[in-house]
Amino acid sequence: MRLVVTRCTVDYSGRLEAHLPEAVRLLMVKADGCVAVHADGGAYKPLNWMNAPNVLVDDPDRWVVTNSKGERLEITLLEVLSDTTYDLGDDPGLTKDGVEAHLQQLLAEHPDALADGLQLVRREYPTDIGPVDLLCRDGEGSYIAVEVKRRGEIDGVEQLRRYMDRLDRDPLLRPVRGIFAAQRVKPQARVLAADRGIRWIEVDYDLLRGRQSDELRLF
Amino acid sequence: MRLVVTRCTVDYSGRLEAHLPEAVRLLMVKADGCVAVHADGGAYKPLNWMNAPNVLVDDPDRWVVTNSKGERLEITLLEVLSDTTYDLGDDPGLTKDGVEAHLQQLLAEHPDALADGLQLVRREYPTDIGPVDLLCRDGEGSYIAVEVKRRGEIDGVEQLRRYMDRLDRDPLLRPVRGIFAAQRVKPQARVLAADRGIRWIEVDYDLLRGRQSDELRLF
């Protein structure tokens, strides 16, 4: 990784046009070739950047980064305050826990957390507009489509409604009802769900996970 | 801006749980207080981060960053290879051109690029669920709601449909039709628009801009 602190101006042309007037900034060049221009604020996002793969021509007073999509980043270096390179080596990478896939898995294992007597038919049940997160049946054998989100917002309700429309055209499944499950369901999403005749449920992730470990404890 | 190159492990706990095993990485602390952990790849995005405002306790061998939402970033420094601080000063900031606002402005000036005889009633026409990008009338005086996107995807079509629902309840406007305009309309969005009785149009940004400069040339 190469780090250059420099007084510079920057022009980007590609998906939009952008210009940065003269100031001192940090240029970061990573081993994969991506270039980022950082100011001393604005969170972690750089002011300008160019992802790999690209071609960097780094003359002492001007860097030009181009890629095959016709994007172009031009940095004019007026004064270089520091220019250092480090060998960081490969990164073993990140492990995550608590995202939507995990929530879906937990609910697939405990569909009764959504409604009494609910049983899983299958995860990722396919339709011609994409897979439904969970397809279940209730105690009376009626089909219920479940959409799982970490954050329940309007888009998710619309998505579920589109799936229900599709499934409901299948005489073997009809009538299909829906449950919208999320850790938190936003007020607007609640209203829209009610309007569409869809039940919504806020799921307690820690409780679900706890329930799982309770079961594990039995063995 | 403080830049620390260090062999470290990282743990984040908050909106999810994440762990980074031991490796050499760059820690970036900006003047606004945000902390980012960068590896030597993966584009401009850091592996882990904590935005401002937060509290950083930076002991020599362990940094703990916490915020008021209960998020916590813990960095264990096993070996510090470099620790430098630069005064970058304020950044004058970025000027952009070519984003959605610009496209909307151009279409407001040239509604006939969307359909022959179309005339603008007003931009950002208010409804009780938010403003419609453009409200127009066609040659016969019928109202047409226009949603403008840079990238036309499913969400945008649903958004337009919600606006149309609202506008259509107004007896002074009814019946209201819709046009979905974007630089590129994705296949799924095309299908959904057709399904909802909405016309979609791909707009050539450069052409529109060119048309504008043609007009300017007349003066």
Add this chain to the structure above:
DNA sequence: GACTCTATCTCGGTA
């Protein structure tokens, strides 16, 4: 503060 929508979104998966 909550909610809205944009973004050079980024990133990963898949066909």
Add this chain to the structure above:
DNA sequence: TACCGAGGTAGAGTC
């Protein structure tokens, strides 16, 4: 490669 969906989305604007 393009398309599609998720994101610790971030960030700006509005109410």
